[in-house]
Amino acid sequence: MTFSRSPSDRQRRPQNVVTLTATHAPSTSTPVRPRRRWVGVLIGVALVVFTIASLFIGVSDVSPDALLNGGPDSNALFLLIVSRIPRTIAVLLVGASLGIAGLIMQMLVRNRFVEPGTTGVTEFATFGMLVTMVLWPGMSVFGRMTVAAVFGLLGTWVFLQVVRAVPVRQLVLIPLVGIMLGGIVGAVTTFFAYRLDLLQSLGQWAQGSFSSVMQGRYEFVWLAGVMVIVAWLAADRFSVIGLGEEFATNLGLNYRRVVAVGMVIIAIITATVLVTAGMIPFLGLVVPNIISLIIGDNVRRSIPWVAGLGAAFVMGCDIIARVVRFPYEIPLSVIVGVIGAALFLWLLLRKRSHAH
Secondary structure, three states, X not given: OOOOOOHHHHHHHHHHHHHHHHHHHHHHHOOHHHHHHHHHHHHHHHHHHHHHHHHXXXXXXXXXXXXXXXXXXXXXXXXXXXXXXXXXXHHHHHHHHHHHHHHHHHHHHXXXXXXXXXXXXXXXXXXXXXXXXXXXXXXXXXXXXXXXHHHHHHHHHHHHHHHHHOOOOOOOHHHHHHHHHHHHHHHHHHHHHHHOOOHHHHHHHHEOOOOOOOOOXXXXXXXXXXXXXXXXXXXXXXXXXXXXXXXXXXXXXXXXXXXXXXXXXXXXXXXXXXXXXXXXXXXHHHHHHHHHHHHOOOHHHHHHHHHHHHHHHHHHHHHHHHHOOOOOOOOHHHHHHHHXXXXXXXXXXXXXXXXX
């Protein structure tokens, strides 16, 4: 016995499918854009508020009233031009560039738990600083930055080779390999610095703080801003290599060349930040992950968000470091380390819960 559908049934079923698709499609796509928009507005407002507040927070009286009533030769205007504005610009550039460096490092390694501070790149750059202190003690700041960039480039290459040689199946273990590599290099650096009585001098370079930033001592950090622009120009290529070497090669992309460009960007950003402000942990790890949760893994679309959130995050932490024990100032690396470590643990626990 066979059953046949009536013409009315054949016409009714497609109509129901079309009706359901038209009804439910807008409900799944519309809530995402307003959330992104409001998060972007919140980041922009926080960045503007923190930037304005940074110009007027400090031991010396640099307030709008002092600027208006003091005249062109007042100490308030002098301090604003020589100290507060350079410091604010340096904080913005460091926060934005370190976030971008972390984003590119994650694309190169294809792992969300890495950044220059957890892959040994910062420790290699610090070792380069020690080499300049021993062999060329009178070297200029630009020379020190160049040597630190070369050692940072070497550290990036060593980490990539170690990750390729060691079969790591769990994503969480890759940053542990980087931390162990950085620990070895850091221990060697500390040993030689102690033996040569340079531990205190090296600590001044390695300690993350903007307290000594002023006009004439922050200009090299503009190179990090240039590297952010270079990263944005090559953003689509970084998105492709994030899918793997075989996939990128099949699309006709020169994988090794793009990796080399990414390594140079990471090394220059790490060196300029180390010379200008010192070591700032967890920033390049936390900020790209937060942005990835909001807008996804498209590098070109993520770069403005990562730069904005990174700048706002470092600016907020710098303000906290200035006001917690006013008139004294806590090193910025302490504030960023505490907040960044808490966010890092949250990301680890969140990834594990989603994996199970």
